[in-house]
Amino acid sequence: MKKKSVSSDIILKNGTKYRLDNQTLFLSGELMLPVVPEFIRKVLKRIKLQKSGDFVVNLDQLDNIDSAGVTSLFYVKRKLGDAGFRLRMEGGNETIVKKLELFKPEKFDELPPEAKIGFFELVGTGVYDFFTSYFYGFIQLAANIFYFAVADLFRKKVRRKGEFANQAVLIGVNAVLIVVFMSFVIGLVLALQSAQQLRNFGANIFIVDLVVIGMMSQMAPLITAILIAGRSGSSIAAEIATMKVTSELDALKTMGLEPIRFVVVPKLYASLLTMPFLIVLANVSGIAGGGVAAYFYLDITPEIFINRMGDVMRNKDLITAFVKSQVYASLIVLTGSFYGFRVVRGAEGVGISTTSAVVVGISLVIVADSILGLLFY
Amino acid sequence: MDKEKVIEVRNLAASFGDTVVLSDVSFSAYKGEVTIILGSSGSGKSTLLKHILGLYETEKGEIRIFGEDALGLDEDQQLHMYMRMGVFYQNGALLNSMTVGENVALPLKQHTSLPDDLVDDIVNIKLGLVNLEYAINKFPSELSGGMLKRAALARAIALDPPILFFDEPGAGLDPISLESLDRLIIDLKEQLGMSIVMVTHEVPSILRIANRIIYLDKGSVVFEGTLKEALKCDVESVRQFFSLLDDVDKAKQA
Ligand SMILES: Nc1ncnc2c1ncn2[C@@H]1O[C@H](COP(=O)(O)OP(=O)(O)O)[C@@H](O)[C@H]1O
Numbered sequence A: 001m002k003k004k005s006v007s008s009d010i011i012l013k014n015g016t017k018y019r020l021d022n023q024t025l026f027l028s029g030e031l032m033l034p035v036v037p038e039f040i041r042k043v044l045k046r047i048k049l050q051k052s053g054d055f056v057v058n059l060d061q062l063d064n065i066d067s068a069g070v071t072s073l074f075y076v077k078r079k080l081g082d083a084g085f086r087l088r089m090e091g092g093n094e095t096i097v098k099k100l101e102l103f104k105p106e107k108f109d110e111l112p113p114e115a116k117i118g119f120f121e122l123v124g125t126g127v128y129d130f131f132t133s134y135f136y137g138f139i140q141l142a143a144n145i146f147y148f149a150v151a152d153l154f155r156k157k158v159r160r161k162g163e164f165a166n167q168a169v170l171i172g173v174n175a176v177l178i179v180v181f182m183s184f185v186i187g188l189v190l191a192l193q194s195a196q197q198l199r200n201f202g203a204n205i206f207i208v209d210l211v212v213i214g215m216m217s218q219m220a221p222l223i224t225a226i227l228i229a230g231r232s233g234s235s236i237a238a239e240i241a242t243m244k245v246t247s248e249l250d251a252l253k254t255m256g257l258e259p260i261r262f263v264v265v266p267k268l269y270a271s272l273l274t275m276p277f278l279i280v281l282a283n284v285s286g287i288a289g290g291g292v293a294a295y296f297y298l299d300i301t302p303e304i305f306i307n308r309m310g311d312v313m314r315n316k317d318l319i320t321a322f323v324k325s326q327v328y329a330s331l332i333v334l335t336g337s338f339y340g341f342r343v344v345r346g347a348e349g350v351g352i353s354t355t356s357a358v359v360v361g362i363s364l365v366i367v368a369d370s371i372l373g374l375l376f377y
Numbered sequence B: 001m002d003k004e005k006v007i008e009v010r011n012l013a014a015s016f017g018d019t020v021v022l023s024d025v026s027f028s029a030y031k032g033e034v035t036i037i038l039g040s041s042g043s044g045k046s047t048l049l050k051h052i053l054g055l056y057e058t059e060k061g062e063i064r065i066f067g068e069d070a071l072g073l074d075e076d077q078q079l080h081m082y083m084r085m086g087v088f089y090q091n092g093a094l095l096n097s098m099t100v101g102e103n104v105a106l107p108l109k110q111h112t113s114l115p116d117d118l119v120d121d122i123v124n125i126k127l128g129l130v131n132l133e134y135a136i137n138k139f140p141s142e143l144s145g146g147m148l149k150r151a152a153l154a155r156a157i158a159l160d161p162p163i164l165f166f167d168e169p170g171a172g173l174d175p176i177s178l179e180s181l182d183r184l185i186i187d188l189k190e191q192l193g194m195s196i197v198m199v200t201h202e203v204p205s206i207l208r209i210a211n212r213i214i215y216l217d218k219g220s221v222v223f224e225g226t227l228k229e230a231l232k233c234d235v236e237s238v239r240q241f242f243s244l245l246d247d248v249d250k251a252k253q254a
């Protein structure tokens, strides 16, 4: 008995009652955003209890409706359509009819459906895009940057006065502290972790070989590059991206100044020049860190350490480190400017570019490190 | 016609990927005149300007500036071209890492071998023209919107270019500052004989400065003619644009 009375009306929590009578739903009062979710839920549930497929929504008693209300009606209609019901709207005063017309979502139904992209297509286009747009763009940018870098080496006039020194400070000098500190810690930990094993074999003195060779041929260049990629790769990307977003790059071009030459080349010079020095500092400090560990854990005095170091050091490592410094510096500046120039409009694009520049910059440095490691083994 | 063309665009088409922005644009701008490019938002005015400025690759159409083919320039010719045009960007586009003075001096220092103190003099004069001498050592981030625009104008005219381009100089300016900017533009035109090509929506400013109107709609030019012709013209979109004036009249009578 109770069931019967419920099934004939739709009652919303705020007391609004919509009468359902003989396949016709009489809306009354208001159908506005606050009640829409409940309305949709209850109407769908109720109508689906019915058997026959034709329904009418009568709007004569409806006083007010908003865009959410209108869309909810069409939503219900579509949902019921899917379930095999047919729904029709009738009546309504002038404003209601006008609003129905104004907010009718079917206007937008004609938009072509977005093509669904399958997994393989996604992978395929991804790889294709990478090679056409990224890889090719990257190589092209690299070619441009190095062209201007070499050309401007001998043309004093086109250079921007003071910018090289400025960048050398920003990229190189300001990074000294962090590079020195981090390599010291790494040298120390490297030595500490090997100390126990070496002592077991009574091979204490080899701690020197381990620290010196490890730092010089591998750790120092890598730590420096990763730190610089994080510090300067990001700031290069952010600077260029911001300049692009605010049309500063366009302004440079129309003043007859090539942005690569004006913005990127001084940074490239600065990092090519400062990176080797940073690596030297990283070596000194890392080996010092190892020395401290050796002194406290393996009783190797600084004198012994330095003597042994003289025997262990190889000239080859110096050359390797220099080559690495130049490769890493170029990669970092390149990735930074590549993502800077690629920024799509808007401020959030700057953030995305910056992040990509750091992630890709560090990855490229590590890849290059393994390749160079194999080459110079 | 005996007027000299400074810019001539013929059948220019432009698109971004698959979206066609300009389908067929042709118009001319004349020496010593202010040419205004109109069109609703997104109609491709900035895109058109960037093609003229050589900032985008142009695949279809013809652009002549000072009678020279602007599309087939080599590096030196392009530089020579850029030294003869000044560009004013919407939000100034001053280099943020340099002071206002350094910004204005930049083209002078890069492209001429003038002695430094002479460059300083020129910078002072240009900043004086826009009433901004006092801000010479300020950084762009320390300036208000109106000041930024004036500084950008000073930089655009650093090399005394015969032609000046503006992209929406009035956006975000109060009517009083806008009027003084317009007066500056008229001075540049009349006293220095500069030709000016400008994108703007500001009707009052158009009435004050325009000689010639180009109206862009759906990728092509739907109206090209003098300001007077534009005010009388019956192309729907142009009429609608200037109907603002009728509204003013109505409001006055009411
Ligand atoms: N760099 C771009 N990449 C993709 N689409 C763009 C780019 N710049 C402009 N557009 C598109 O081209 C159309 C015209 O833009 P624009 O020339 O800026 O218009 P206007 O300056 O007349 O307001 C717009 O639809 C805009 O979305």
Ligand SMILES: [Mg+2]
Pocket (backbone or CB within 6 Å): B045, B046, B047
């Ligand atoms: Mg624009």
